[in-house]
């Protein structure tokens with residue numbers, strides 16, 4: 001694929017790789033000869049995605065599987081454990097899996113608002129549990145798939161605790177703001193020698209499109225943005241990138257290091273990592 005001269009990575013974990021942007025990102029990276037760990041919510045979905053990837057011309061030897069429902073911390077922790085065991089190095093972690101805000105506020109078995117757990121707390125847990133692997137791999141990187149909608153959200157302490165005034169859109173935007181702040185937090189508290197960036201991949205024609213618009217670009221166009229940021233040797237650590245793969249302005253609170261630290265500490269407690 002274009003830009004491969006810059007590449008030097010070997011193993012990439014793409015969460016939510018069974019559909020949409022994640023599937024296309026996994027496909028592009030595997031086609032460029034990287035080992036790709038294809039994550040999905042169930043084993044059946046991962047098998048099906050891997051079959052489709054092979055039909056799309058991918059060498060099956062490039063593909064590895066990882067399964068976890070992000071609505072369940074136990075499953076995420078087990079997956080992190082299995083990935084660590086099976087893969088001594090992890091060059092890139094793409095935190096892509098997400099849902100649009102559920103129509104009504106509902107809690108997971110772990111007791112958290114569903115969108116918050118799937119889109120933010122589980123990526124936080126997975127990333128921190130994979131920290132050793134990321135730290136052991138020179139020039140490793142975390143790429144968090146965020147959204148331009150993060151700028152509309154608020155993360156007041158009260159909102160973090162209860163989130164009573166629920167709306168699907170605010171739940172989604174809030175989770176993406178947290179993921180963008182987490183990216184900044186990783187530059188301070190994350191794996192040594194690792195970089196972290198977040199990206200808005202553009203408005204894409206996927207299952208999540210209705211959250212954004214009536215029409216979107218093909219998922220593969222967003223995947224090119226994400227894959228490029230996975231492979232580019234130099235990125236600005238902690239930066240937020242737009243759909244042109246250029247550094248862009250994130251919400252002001254992302255630059256507020258006190259707020260970033262508070263969110264980090266709260267997240268560590270909520271996920272049992274504190």
Ligand SMILES: NC(=O)c1ccc[n+]([C@@H]2O[C@H](COP(=O)([O-])OP(=O)(O)OC[C@H]3O[C@@H](n4cnc5c(N)ncnc54)[C@H](OP(=O)(O)O)[C@@H]3O)[C@@H](O)[C@H]2O)c1
Pocket residue numbers: 015016017018019020021022040041042045068069070071095096097098099118145146147148200201202203204205206207208209212216
């Ligand atoms: N589409 C857009 O216009 C747009 C714009 C900006 C940002 N984004 C971001 O792009 C990323 C990819 O979204 P997409 O547009 O490609 O949507 P998508 O086609 O719905 O893909 C989402 C992926 O996440 C997985 N996922 C959802 N819930 C999960 C759970 N509980 N456990 C594990 N995996 C789960 C889905 O698997 P299942 O099929 O099993 O649910 C699917 O593989 C998201 O982070 C989204 O916020 C999208």
